[in-house]
Amino acid sequence: MAIVIDRETKQIRYSVDAALYPDHMVLKSKAVDLDVEAIEAIPQQYRKIAGKSVIEMTLAERNAVDAASANTIRNERANAVESGDLMSVVDSLISVINQRLPQDQRITRAEVVNAIRGAS
Numbered sequence: 001m002a003i004v005i006d007r008e009t010k011q012i013r014y015s016v017d018a019a020l021y022p023d024h025m026v027l028k029s030k031a032v033d034l035d036v037e038a039i040e041a042i043p044q045q046y047r048k049i050a051g052k053s054v055i056e057m058t059l060a061e062r063n064a065v066d067a068a069s070a071n072t073i074r075n076e077r078a079n080a081v082e083s084g085d086l087m088s089v090v091d092s093l094i095s096v097i098n099q100r101l102p103q104d105q106r107i108t109r110a111e112v113v114n115a116i117r118g119a120s
Contacts, residue, residue, distance in 0.1 A: 001016065001017065001029075002015075002016055002017070002018040002029035002032075003016075003027045003028040004016055004018055004021045004024035004025060004026050005027055005047070006023070006024050007023060007025055007049055008023075010044050010048075010049075012027070012040065025049055025054070027039060027054070034053070034054070042054070045065055045069070046061075046062050046065065048061070074116070074117045074118065075117065077116050077117070078113050078116050078117040087109075090113075091109065094107055094108070
C-alpha cells in the first residue's frame, strides 16, 4: 500500500495501490519515504510538485491562487444573482430602494450585478 498525491489537484490519497494511480506521485511506499506530515501541513491549494518533492508555493504564487479564487467566487455570486429566484429578490429590492431615491439616483439591475461581481 502507498500514499500518493494527485499531480493536478494535489489531493493526497492514503492506503492505495500506487499502480492504480499512474498519474499520481508516490509519497510513501516501500521505495519512497517522503515526509507526509510536512506535506499535509501545506494547504492543498498551495502545494506544488517540484521534481520529486512537494513544496509550498512562494508568496507570489499563493497570492495568484488567492486572486484567481476570489475572481471565481465573484463570478459565481454574479451568476447566482442573474439566475432563478435570486434575481426576483434583487429586482424587488431595487424596486423598493428606487421608490425612496430621487429619480436621478435610482439604481439598475446591471449596477447591482456589477457590484456583486466586484465584491470580495
